[in-house]
Amino acid sequence: MKRFWTALSATLITLLTVVTFAPPATAAVGSTIEYRTIPGHGGIDIKAMVITPTNTDGPYPLLVMPSAWSTNNLLYVGAGKKLAQESGYQVISYTSRGFWDSGGEIEVAGPEDIADARKVIDWGLENTDADPQRIGMAGISYGSGISMLTAAVDKRVKAVGAMSGWTDLAASLYQNETINFQAVEALLALGKITGRPGEDLQEIEREYRKGNIQPALDLARSRSVLAQADALNANGTAVMIAHAWNDGIFPPKQQTDLFTRLTGPKRMMLSPGDHATPEAFGAAGLPNEIWESLTRWMDHHLKGVDNGIDRENPVQLKPNNGRGPWAGYPDWESASADRTTFHLGEPSRSWTNWQATGGLEPEPDTGWTYGIQAGIGTTAHSGTLIVAGALQQFADIPTGVLLPTVDRSRAGVWTGPTYRDGVRVSGTPNARFTVAPTATEQSLYVYLYAVDKNGKGALLTHKPYTLRDADPGTPVTVDVDLEPVVWDVPAGDRLALVIDTVDLRYVNESRIGQRVEFSSPAGDPSTLTVPTA
Template identity: 50%
Template sequence: MRRLPTLAAAALAALLCAQPLAPLADAAEQTGFTVRREAIPGAGGVTLDAKVVEPAGPAREPRPLLVMPASWAVPNIEYLGAASGLVHDSGYVVVTYTARGFYASEGEVEVAGPEDVADASRVIDWAVSHTSAGAENVGMAGISYGAGISVLTAAEDPRVDAVAAMSGWADLAASLYPNDTVSAGAAELLLGIGHVTGRFGEDLRELERAYREHRTEDALHLAPERSPANRVEELNENGTAVLLANAWQDSFFPPKQITDLFGALNGPKRLMLAPGDHATPEAFGAAGLPNRIWERATEWFDRHLRGVRNDLSDSAVELEPLNGSGWREYPSWEAVTTETGRFRLTEPVSDGWPRPETGELVEGPASDWQHRIDVGDPTLARSGTVMLSGLLQGFARVPVGVSVPLVDRDDAAVWSSEPLPSGGTVSGTPRLRLSVTPTGREVSLFAHLYEVGPLGKGSLITHKPITVRNNEPGVPSEVDLALQPVVWNVSAGNRLVLVVDTVDARYREEGRGSVAFGSSSTAPAELRIPFG
């Protein structure tokens, strides 16, 4: 079983790297651009393996430059399809390079640390000196690891005028350690694929040791300088035009931290969220195939690097519903939600067989109650399998399902709304508030929000973990939990159902014994649902 993460990582690496080079070379000869391999000096004497895609012939004036760091564990061929289109159609010079520590690039993997940011600036220096690009119109683009490095570099290097960051992160700790809960499935896959394709630096080795020894908190000091959320002031001062694109079900970098980063930016900005998992909404675009996100990225660079007056506004949000099709555009993230329903959680009770203990989600007054469940036993409620569930939702619209009547009420608390006669659209960030009293000092909780039909079959809308740590046993604490943001169309006559349990396979859970949930007239348990 221990080999599975490594085998899965190797398969994923092979999939991500499978880009045809011979057809691209032929196309280059026919369409007037060149593709060449270069060894570019990075920071500290490290050499970076790069591909340069450049229009053929002399330039009358310096051309705009795009620098694209490759994704985690992926070589620089990743973006050659997209790069050829950008060069051929718009005259960019594109330099795409393999991040230090991976494949033919020297050095060790530094997890988007200062060395990686310095490397990106050195690539800009080299391109200005060795290609037809100038330093006046510089952009950066990337997927995943390349996205994070691009935004961090834009904060550090004011020459970067525009960024398109796809499937990246804003807050590294919030991504992989959400609400003090280890995202073990994501960590295993990232570490596994990293070992297959790269050479770990000391910081990454320290992080892995801490993770393996169940002391993740000891490695959190590495996160702040690697988190774009902590560089917002510099991005705003530089006036960087930032396009952010992510998947609703990203297994590595869920969207809540991205919507928070988007809200903090005050320069030109665009947010795009689509069905799928990590790097899947934009993957085909990187290969040069038609893709909404890469089309927007091209328009973004044309507007902010080439001065093309296209239809893009300086601030906008584009969303494709998780269970639907068709993009919707909004002027801001706040405009995604038009009203918020406040549902009180009532005490879960049973009406007798065959109806198990279930509370209500109602809009009435609060009541005093407590309800206890066991800790440490899995239930049918789950967030799905890392990468696989998001892929199925994104490409086949197959949701993570559950049979609500079969969820064990000894190990989970369940609340249900009345049927929504006209349906509706959950649009924004749901929030859960309730009192939690564990018998131990720590307890992990997993909140799952479902759309449920008349027969009790549910489809996962969104979820979020939280681990209450260092709590005094038997002493209640208030939990205010923001679930992952979503746009989800609820069918007429279906219900909203909230399930809270203590085990989810993609996370590392803490705690044993039992935990009581509670509500009072002064601190009512409630679920706030955004509608749009």
């Protein structure tokens, strides 16, 4: 099997080099692409595409790019060729250990992967005309995490481009103690199809199938980029983060948390899309805003080019709807110019609204309770992994709901006043409410919608929350930050908060026959806080 993948990769790169990536005869600067074997950590073979500028003198800045999960060294060949020919980079795009044609087993961005990345840098310095003072790393998803973790321990890496990566692996796949079912199953399946899971990954899956998530959490701690923030700061690493609002594998809040912790040169770009979709076409060498910014970032920090990127606002945000332009801010906090706190009113029926609905009120409304059945879903949901975010990015089609169809016996629903002139929600919304569960473990899903006059809602953001080891019947205060978002709410629309107990994206702990009771105590009123620009 190993020889098969090796032969396949060699054949593909030959075709790509001759047909697709051969430089035009008239090009002042060209490039060569070679399929090479690099000695990795522990004596394994790392298979790489080595892309070298031609018709120009070195030494060249070195850019090392580890492959994303389940992909191989062909992932960045298009972008690498462009970087070599247009900007003079020595590029090494390699297959991460355990996948496709590289040796070893999948170690989930463990110490072996970091050691491999350092070996690739060593090889590049010894076998190409690369400049040891000008080394950068960049990658998508898995490659992003490996790049950041390597930069934290290797001072030779001066700049990093982290696209669709993670900062806290546990928080990504176990948000508020809720398992991201679709993401976990997709990653496990792709790992088996395209690679060879190592012992740790096999053990994690065995325990996960038994309902024990603890081994995964234990492993995730050592893979946390957020935990390496101080090391990145000490190294002075120039970090560019690019991420999607709707990333269903690594949600964006962890990126804003890391960005705030970083003290060195930094840039953060958040835009519409799902996991890896904003930068996918750029990896193939096609025009792409993320890769254009990445090139400028590397040009400035590795080549000393005065291209102005250091004078731009480091936070660049593109609205998740409406195809609006980028907006720049000096820091993440400045993206939220104001915050409005709404108070959850008692859900009730009226002649004009036969479904029990609460208001999002300017003043506290306390002393009420409202119970729902648990374990049965409603029409409110977070959408399908990758599909939902891609539809939002490419077609401006949000994950929707027809609010009148949300069963009020299975969900709490609260609606706010109409925005006569519209409003830009910008930042991290927060919901704080009190619930009394009827079981020790119950899942809750919090959705924030923009709803038009016909009751058609567009999902702005959401967050899961699972009560663990709760005392049945005893009220619990839930304080949950939803995922950050920039969303232009049209004139005439209003916001709606929906909380139910089932979402097919996650492993649900709520069971049929259970109940949940919402309330708003006088001493701690239930609220929704909405940041606006």
